Amino acid sequence: MKTLPEKYSWLSKEGAPKMLVEALKHYGELEHPGKGSNPNILAWANEVGVSGWYTDDDIPWCGLFVGVVAKRCGYAFSAAKLLAAREWINWGVKAETPMLWDVLVFVRPGGGHVGFYVGENEKAYLIFGGNQSNAVGFTWIEKSRLLAARRPKFNIGQPKNIRKIKLSETGILSINEV
Template sequence: MALPAQYAWLSKEPGPKMILEALKLFGTVEAAGSKDNPTILAWAAEVGLAKTYSHDSIPWCGLFAAVVAKRAGKGVVDSPLWALSWAEFGKPAEGGAMLGDVLTFKRDGGGHVAMYVGEDASAYHCLGGNQSDQVCITRIAKARLYRARRPIYNVQPANVRKIVLVANGKLSSNEA
């Protein structure tokens, strides 16, 4: 699946590595009904969660974050399937959220985790898993932000920056 036109610029970004790894998985879709996407289940095995994660109908935003972090050479938080566990990832995002930061959001019944690719006046544009049952970019209201965390870099990529985007698309209300 190709990136939507408004996000095509992401394919030319040289980093951060977590964004590059996440983009490789863009378009992965949860299987319908009682079926499971074997790719998503393979992620659970890759990060050592095969015994606790057995169906893609189980929320998988934290699993997506874990496989992306692992492939990028970053640490995976304890209890990664719990989205709000990612509020302890890396270090605080000083100066506000920027490209590649891990954002955690509160929602009714739990939380959500995704990566910052930009923002508009009212929402963060987030690359994540289990957003409309797929890996995609969606807008999430800034008011729902719980924490913004920055990966720990040996040398921070030069393109880690705030990105202002046009407010296109509906706001996500529940990523479960």
């Protein structure tokens, strides 16, 4: 894993939920430009059972990233639907207010996008996810694009650090995550 940017290093100290810990291990993973694919991304497809139709990292992989993280943390999902970002609106339980590491589903031109809530400012959510500028990383997405916020069904109770994170920083808004 690449080192997290200093302004987000606080995430590595959170220790929970387990999806956060697992996802951060992949920060900086890049798809291969041009011909060929990143073997790690293709291995994720194999791990979650979609390698039969997911054969190239040029295919949108935000849902694949969320899916492999969910699987490694013991959360159920539909392998047949995980690549379709908007299908994540049916996963877990509805979260009325997005909080740390909820799965957020967004609308985008021609489809959807899915990633993990890191924080927010007045106008946008900071999202950690896959296929954000062709990498696993951070991006800002306008709040008006939010379709759903979903939270894992915790087996032993919700971790105490699940909370709304207010950030004073701003960033360039992403308009199309592919």
